[in-house]
Amino acid sequence: MTAERPPLPGWRPGDKRPDTDSMIRVDQAGEYGAVRIYCGQEAVLGPRQPAARTIARMHMQEERHLKRFDAMMAERGVRPTLLQPVWHVAGFALGAATALIGPKAAMACTAAIETEIDRHYGQQLDELGDDDPDLSATIEQFRAEEVEHRDAAIAAGAEDTFGYPILSSLIRAGCRVAIGLSKRI
Ligand SMILES: [Fe+2]
Numbered sequence: 001m002t003a004e005r006p007p008l009p010g011w012r013p014g015d016k017r018p019d020t021d022s023m024i025r026v027d028q029a030g031e032y033g034a035v036r037i038y039c040g041q042e043a044v045l046g047p048r049q050p051a052a053r054t055i056a057r058m059h060m061q062e063e064r065h066l067k068r069f070d071a072m073m074a075e076r077g078v079r080p081t082l083l084q085p086v087w088h089v090a091g092f093a094l095g096a097a098t099a100l101i102g103p104k105a106a107m108a109c110t111a112a113i114e115t116e117i118d119r120h121y122g123q124q125l126d127e128l129g130d131d132d133p134d135l136s137a138t139i140e141q142f143r144a145e146e147v148e149h150r151d152a153a154i155a156a157g158a159e160d161t162f163g164y165p166i167l168s169s170l171i172r173a174g175c176r177v178a179i180g181l182s183k184r185i
């Protein structure tokens with residue numbers, strides 16, 4: 001009798017492996033977009049707003065997230081999304097537009113985006129299982145920080161913005177579209 005090894009948990013021959021290249025591509029695009037949003041908000045609000053310190057801290061973390069995905073792309077030979085120039089402009093514009101409405105709208109933008117990113121990173125972790133521990137550990141750590149950003153934005157009054165439910169659902173819808181496009185293009 002041949003000793004058969006038990007199959008890997010959660011994976012059977014013929015099952016599709018998660019497309020980690022596409023995951024890294026969309027994550028790098030998202031972190032890039034996040035950096036651009038904060039650039040736009042900082043350009044409008046300037047350093048003296050009370051919100052400026054919160055924004056500067058989140059901005060720094062997004063730079064760190066972006067660097068990590070940039071490095072992963074280089075290590076694994078993953079190409080960036082072709083939409084990078086679009087996110088360069090759209091991210092900055094979204095940040096500047098929300099900051100022009102006011103500091104609380106800037107926070108509403110972060111709360112909306114991070115709600116979607118939390119969901120997105122959660123889905124990726126489910127899909128990955130134990131296939132790629134290096135990528136999973138990175139996503140897990142960043143996800144925790146994005147949730148902190150969301151909570152900090154809500155604590156800073158995001159939900160007090162006039163028209164918050166509409167603004168929030170518009171930004172969340174835009175974020176989902178951006179995620180969908182960056183996975184494919
Ligand atoms: Fe991030």
Ligand SMILES: [Fe+2]
Pocket residue numbers: 034058062114145146149
């Ligand atoms: Fe974030």
